[in-house]
Amino acid sequence: xxxxxxxxxxxxxxxxxxxxxxxxxxxxxxxxxxxxxxxxxxxxxxxxxxxxxxxxxxxxxxxxxxxxxxxxxxxxxxxxxxxxxxxxxxxxxxxxxxxxxxxxxxxxxxx
Amino acid sequence: xxxxxxxxxxxxxxxxxxxxxxxxxxxxxxxxxxxxxxxxxxxxxxxxxxxxxxxxxxxxxxxxxxxxxxxxxxxxxxxxxxxxxxxxxxxxxxxxxxxxxxxxxxxxxx
Numbered sequence: 001x002x003x004x005x006x007x008x009x010x011x012x013x014x015x016x017x018x019x020x021x022x023x024x025x026x027x028x029x030x031x032x033x034x035x036x037x038x039x040x041x042x043x044x045x046x047x048x049x050x051x052x053x054x055x056x057x058x059x060x061x062x063x064x065x066x067x068x069x070x071x072x073x074x075x076x077x078x079x080x081x082x083x084x085x086x087x088x089x090x091x092x093x094x095x096x097x098x099x100x101x102x103x104x105x106x107x108x109x110x111x
Numbered sequence: 112x113x114x115x116x117x118x119x120x121x122x123x124x125x126x127x128x129x130x131x132x133x134x135x136x137x138x139x140x141x142x143x144x145x146x147x148x149x150x151x152x153x154x155x156x157x158x159x160x161x162x163x164x165x166x167x168x169x170x171x172x173x174x175x176x177x178x179x180x181x182x183x184x185x186x187x188x189x190x191x192x193x194x195x196x197x198x199x200x201x202x203x204x205x206x207x208x209x210x211x212x213x214x215x216x217x218x219x220x221x
Contacts, residue, residue, distance in 0.1 A: 008151055032208050043115075043201050043212030044154070089153055093208050098169065101146075101153030 008087065012108040019077040021105045023090035028071060030092035034099070035064060035075045038087045047075070047088075077107075085109045113137050117202050117213035124192040124220045132187040132216050134202030142205045143185040144169070145177060147198040148215075154201060160185055192220045 013019045025033070031052040036044035050057045050064045050073075057064050063076040073090050087104040115136045124130055134143065141162050146154040146169075156169030160179040174196060176188045185204075189196060197220045203210040 034208065041214075043203075043214050044210075045212070046209050049209065091153075098156060098159075099208065099210065101155075103151060103153045 008104050008106045010106045010108065012110060013080050015080060015082060015109055015111050017080055019075075019080045019084070019107060019109075021075045021077075021088050021090075021107065023073040023075075023102050023105075025071050025073060025090065025092045025102075027092060027094055027100070028068075029094050030100075032093040033064070033066060033073050034091045034093070035062075035073075036089045036091060036101075037084075038089065038104070040086075044089060080107075080109050082109050082111055115202055115204055115211050115213040117200075117216050119216060120214065121217050122219070124189075124218065126192060126194060126220060128192050129188070129190050130192065130218075131189075132200055132202075132218075134185045134187070134204075134213060135183055136185075136202075136204040136211070137183065138204060138206070138211065139182070140204035140206045140211075141182070143179065144203045144205075144210065145175070145185065145187045146201045146203065147171065147196075148201060149198050157187065157200075192218075194220045196220050 034049045035047040038044045048059045061078045065074045089104045090102045091099045093099045118133045144159040145157040155171050158177040160166050163182040166177045178186045200216045202213045
């Protein structure tokens with residue numbers, strides 16, 4: 001997942017703009033990737049996933065891009081809304097039941 | 112449909128005390144997990160279970176024990192709490208790789 005640090009990376013965007021949240025994963029054997037959203041005081045919530053045999057997957061207002069060559073994952077949120085303000089985690093899974101989470105990125109949406 | 116329910120939501124313990132965190136899911140999921148979340152870090156897996164009566168160690172199992180006597184419940188125990196166990200604990204369940212999380216338990220050990 002993302003490099004672990006003491007401070008969460010932060011992204012601040014204007015309401016209505018598109019957001020791009022990036023994640024570098026470490027294990028080239030990971031074959032399944034998930035993005036979670038965590039609002040303050042709540043548990044993480046599944047947003048979208050992608051398997052390693054794909055390079056793009058779209059959901060409602062969200063798109064996940066996977067670049068296996070450079071081990072990079074991104075989450076794009078279209079027309080960002082105040083309700084999108086949260087911490088976003090990427091997670092990688094190598095099969096089985098151990099999912100490794102990144103440190104998270106905090107998204108602020110300015111009205 | 113309650114999903115994943117954790118109790119308690121908050122707890123303060125003194126060093127050396129013991130406690131059990133309860134996780135209950137009503138989705139008939141086989142797999143259940145306990146994570147801890149610390150500031151500036153992602154979730155780290157403590158223990159997990161792939162079915163009733165089974166448990167396995169995750170990334171950070173030391174100081175914790177778990178039990179899965181019933182499919183719907185996964186208990187996390189701290190036998191002798193330490194300040195380093197101050198954290199927010201999340202339980203999750205899944206039927207595949209997508210996990211459903213509870214609301215979390217904020218534990219402070221003083």
